[in-house]
Amino acid sequence: MRDVAIIGVGMKKCGELWEKSLRDLYVESALDAIDDAGVDHIDSMYVGCMSGGLFAGQEHIGALMADYLGQTPVPATRVESACASGGAALRAGFLEVASGMSDIVLVGGVEKMTDVSGDEATYALATASDQEWEAFNGITFPGLYAMMAVAHMHKYGTTSEMLASVAVKNHANGSKNPLAQFPMKITVEDVLSSVMVADPLHILDCSPITDGGAALILCPADQAKKLAKKAGVKILGCGMASDTIAYHSRGDLTTLGAVVKAAGLAYKMSGKGPKEIQVCEVHDCFTIAEIIVSEDLGFFEKGKGGAAVKGGETAIGGKIPINTSGGLKSKGHPVGATGVAQAVEIVKQLRGECGDRQVKGARVGMTQNMGGTGASAVVHIMEVM
Amino acid sequence: MSSPRSWRHYPQRYRYEAAVCTKCGKVHFPPRLICDACKGREFTTKTMARTGKILTHTIVRVGPSNFADQSPFAVAVVEMDDGPRITCQVADWNQGQLTIGQKVRLEFRKIYDEGASGIINYGYKAVPI
Amino acid sequence: MTVGIVGYGAHLPRHRIKVEEIAKVWGADAPSYKKGLELREKSVPAPDQDVITLAVEAARNALARAQIGAQEIGAVYVGSESHPYAVKPTGTVVAEAIGAVPNCHCADFEFACKAGSEAMFVCTGLVKSGYIKYGLAIGADTSQGAPGDALEYSASAGAAAYIMGSENLVATIDLQHSFMTDTPDFWRREYQHYPQHAGRYTGEPAYFKHTLGASKALLEKSGMKPADFDFAVFHQPNGKFPMRVGKMLGFKREQLETGWLVPLLGNTYSGASPLGLTAILDIAKPGNKIFMCSYGSGSGSDAFILTVTDRIREAQDRAVKTRKLLDENKIYLEYGEYAKFRKKILKAE
Ligand SMILES: [Zn+2]
Numbered sequence: 001m002r003d004v005a006i007i008g009v010g011m012k013k014c015g016e017l018w019e020k021s022l023r024d025l026y027v028e029s030a031l032d033a034i035d036d037a038g039v040d041h042i043d044s045m046y047v048g049c050m051s052g053g054l055f056a057g058q059e060h061i062g063a064l065m066a067d068y069l070g071q072t073p074v075p076a077t078r079v080e081s082a083c084a085s086g087g088a089a090l091r092a093g094f095l096e097v098a099s100g101m102s103d104i105v106l107v108g109g110v111e112k113m114t115d116v117s118g119d120e121a122t123y124a125l126a127t128a129s130d131q132e133w134e135a136f137n138g139i140t141f142p143g144l145y146a147m148m149a150v151a152h153m154h155k156y157g158t159t160s161e162m163l164a165s166v167a168v169k170n171h172a173n174g175s176k177n178p179l180a181q182f183p184m185k186i187t188v189e190d191v192l193s194s195v196m197v198a199d200p201l202h203i204l205d206c207s208p209i210t211d212g213g214a215a216l217i218l219c220p221a222d223q224a225k226k227l228a229k230k231a232g233v234k235i236l237g238c239g240m241a242s243d244t245i246a247y248h249s250r251g252d253l254t255t256l257g258a259v260v261k262a263a264g265l266a267y268k269m270s271g272k273g274p275k276e277i278q279v280c281e282v283h284d285c286f287t288i289a290e291i292i293v294s295e296d297l298g299f300f301e302k303g304k305g306g307a308a309v310k311g312g313e314t315a316i317g318g319k320i321p322i323n324t325s326g327g328l329k330s331k332g333h334p335v336g337a338t339g340v341a342q343a344v345e346i347v348k349q350l351r352g353e354c355g356d357r358q359v360k361g362a363r364v365g366m367t368q369n370m371g372g373t374g375a376s377a378v379v380h381i382m383e384v385m
Numbered sequence: 386m387s388s389p390r391s392w393r394h395y396p397q398r399y400r401y402e403a404a405v406c407t408k409c410g411k412v413h414f415p416p417r418l419i420c421d422a423c424k425g426r427e428f429t430t431k432t433m434a435r436t437g438k439i440l441t442h443t444i445v446r447v448g449p450s451n452f453a454d455q456s457p458f459a460v461a462v463v464e465m466d467d468g469p470r471i472t473c474q475v476a477d478w479n480q481g482q483l484t485i486g487q488k489v490r491l492e493f494r495k496i497y498d499e500g501a502s503g504i505i506n507y508g509y510k511a512v513p514i
Numbered sequence: 515m516t517v518g519i520v521g522y523g524a525h526l527p528r529h530r531i532k533v534e535e536i537a538k539v540w541g542a543d544a545p546s547y548k549k550g551l552e553l554r555e556k557s558v559p560a561p562d563q564d565v566i567t568l569a570v571e572a573a574r575n576a577l578a579r580a581q582i583g584a585q586e587i588g589a590v591y592v593g594s595e596s597h598p599y600a601v602k603p604t605g606t607v608v609a610e611a612i613g614a615v616p617n618c619h620c621a622d623f624e625f626a627c628k629a630g631s632e633a634m635f636v637c638t639g640l641v642k643s644g645y646i647k648y649g650l651a652i653g654a655d656t657s658q659g660a661p662g663d664a665l666e667y668s669a670s671a672g673a674a675a676y677i678m679g680s681e682n683l684v685a686t687i688d689l690q691h692s693f694m695t696d697t698p699d700f701w702r703r704e705y706q707h708y709p710q711h712a713g714r715y716t717g718e719p720a721y722f723k724h725t726l727g728a729s730k731a732l733l734e735k736s737g738m739k740p741a742d743f744d745f746a747v748f749h750q751p752n753g754k755f756p757m758r759v760g761k762m763l764g765f766k767r768e769q770l771e772t773g774w775l776v777p778l779l780g781n782t783y784s785g786a787s788p789l790g791l792t793a794i795l796d797i798a799k800p801g802n803k804i805f806m807c808s809y810g811s812g813s814g815s816d817a818f819i820l821t822v823t824d825r826i827r828e829a830q831d832r833a834v835k836t837r838k839l840l841d842e843n844k845i846y847l848e849y850g851e852y853a854k855f856r857k858k859i860l861k862a863e
Pocket residue numbers: 406407408409410411420421422423424425
């Protein structure tokens with residue numbers, strides 16, 4: 001396999017983008033990534049998208065995007081792994097370049113979520129759970145993660161204040177990110193007094209409904225210097241794993257097994273360990289998710305993730321800065337784009353382009369993206385060249 | 386949900402029929418074609434115990450569109466007495482009964498209907514005992 | 515051939531509303547309802563309960579007491595005036611849920627409040643004829659009274675299920691008799707939510723004429739008199755009527771009280787006298803004689819004479835007892851919640 005580098009990134013501000021369509025969101029971020037890299041063509045492209053069908057009534061998204069990006073007849077493939085669609089698309093692009101099949105590959109992710117009502121969006125998101133044995137009974141994603149929170153609180157003494165600390169930190173980071181959907185700073189009290197969505201998760205424990213797109217240009221690492229305008233970021237490790245689709249079937253209701261497995265694969269491939277990761281974007285779809293993932297990635301002992309975030313260990317300047325972009329919580333969570341948007345942030349961090357939220361001297365970073373209640377997990381480890 | 390899609394799961398949703406792996410004895414609910422524990426492919430049918438205990442729980446205050454008129458409602462992961470775990474609503478609970486370890490029994494309930502003129506989907510909910 | 519009950523079971527919703535809570539909303543005089551109709555509270559089905567769900571749970575309890583395989587059941591009849599579907603049987607869902615499909619006869623009955631006893635009557639006949647080994651008869655309702663109408667204080671929900679057979683009986687059905695005429699005292703037209711009734715006409719020429727008619731005919735047929743019975747249960751649309759008809763026939767209050775559930779339960783329509791009978795069987799002793807008489811508007815009554823057998827002792831504790839369902843785990847509703855539960859008010863689309 002060839003080494004693979006990311007040589008261009010593109011992303012616009014996330015939010016309720018009433019005037020933009022599904023295709024606009026993908027194409028504008030793809031154009032930004034192409035411009036950022038400075039390439040004059042692409043050989044192949046991927047689109048990470050969770051549910052064009054339910055959110056926009058549109059399937060066959062690969063060809064649609066190739067068409068509107070003016071790139072036909074390149075091969076264009078849509079990748080779907082629920083909220084891990086973006087991460088899975090990056091893995092697909094990585095493999096295509098690593099294999100030698102293509103040289104310049106565009107990996108984008110997109111989701112247009114605000115053309116449907118709130119309960120329709122809740123329904124669409126719930127399709128990432130087991131339709132027959134979970135969603136049939138009315139459970140929602142906030143509900144599933146709330147059950148994870150109840151189990152984690154019961155087993156490890158994690159508190160609502162610890163959960164709220166995740167949101168507070170991520171909004172503080174997001175306030176320094178011009179692309180964030182909700183860049184306002186919030187307090188623990190704000191979170192705890194916000195409306196309850198699924199006990200014990202308040203609305204401010206939840207990531208928002210977001211329109212957005214993000215894109216990356218990949219090429220063989222040994223061609224990065226020749227092709228790109230900016231420093232390349234090499235993908236050192238790529239791990240993906242699956243777990244039971246239903247949350248209830250997991251042996252331990254407080255651990256995300258696929259995250260542990262995917263991280264293990266990425267660590268092994270990269271030759272790096274948790275202590276060498278200097279900046280990390282994790283899938284904080286709900287505050288409890290960031291706490292559990294921070295443990296499952298090996299940054300903290302099991303059960304200590306809540307205390308770590310409350311103690312500032314995951315803030316910028318802390319032991320391991322997590323979600324410097326603001327995370328899904330503040331930056332926004334356009335589900336199919338999220339895995340790609342995480343890579344955009346890490347590339348910018350490793351290129352030293354993050355301004356007020358820059359982690360000083362960061363050379364090695366990680367992204368962790370997951371779908372459903374962690375039935376799909378994708379982890380990438382990257383290093384600036 | 387189309388009526389055949391609902392109908393095909395009646396043995397589980399109505400009668401709690403599980404599959405017991407002939408090779409390793411694991412009880413699967415719902416039944417599978419291959420055992421995830423031992424990869425065995427032969428099973429016998431067994432009626433799962435109707436009682437179990439709550440492993441974790443929540444109250445869904447914002448339901449999906451097909452449950453919007455039921456919100457808020459309680460949901461739990463329940464471990465049945467003979468092993469399988471399920472996710473289902475908790476009905477008719479009193480203060481203090483939506484807790485980890487609470488004993489429950491499955492009751493036959495309406496889960497949701499397809500509007501006023503559509504099919505009614507029935508299934509199980511857990512009721513504290 | 516001796517035929518009778520092999521297993522019986524009840525199911526009630528846990529939710530209740532008190533008479534005062536309803537009266538408060540309509541500016542009605544609660545003490546007069548409580549005294550005049552002898553009603554204190556009634557059961558209310560949760561939004562996820564209907565005739566099918568109540569019937570399934572009652573049938574499961576009956577099966578637990580019968581100790582037979584569901585595959586041996588040759589008929590499933592559910593009597594109700596609130597079947598969830600206008601077209602599609604309640605009984606098929608019940609039969610599927612208890613595992614009685616597919617070699618089984620199935621039909622839904624409707625005869626206002628006597629559809630449950632009708633199912634019992636027909637099952638008994640089919641067993642006696644030898645066409646079926648066991649028959650499952652259920653009376654279940656989730657009835658509605660129009661907001662502010664007198665029926666709103668009584669219309670409630672519950673189910674009773676009986677498995678009829680000819681072996682391993684907990685009670686024999688010694689005689690049964692049906693009495694009916696066309697009497698327009700209460701009705702509900704298609705597509706209408708709430709029934710209409712003819713006020714005081716529902717009493718003398720309707721309820722009393724038919725319960726007395728069926729009861730007297732059966733007593734005469736049997737050669738028995740009220741004093742020969744340990745228990746009696748009549749259809750109970752309110753607290754007053756069953757006590758009055760019982761006394762008119764010569765039964766004493768002590769014979770009537772065990773099956774008199776209505777003050778705390780309300781009128782469960784097709785479930786009413788069948789549920790009263792479950793409460794009697796829960797405490798009955800071998801050899802006890804029981805008199806039962808239903809009433810359904812339109813109008814008719816089915817009367818039964820039963821004798822409790824030795825097997826009652828082992829059956830009683832195999833499933834939850836009716837008084838326990840009536841008295842425990844109650845959840846009281848305010849009128850607003852009740853109105854939502856009964857879809858009297860609907861959330862905006
Ligand atoms: Zn096995």
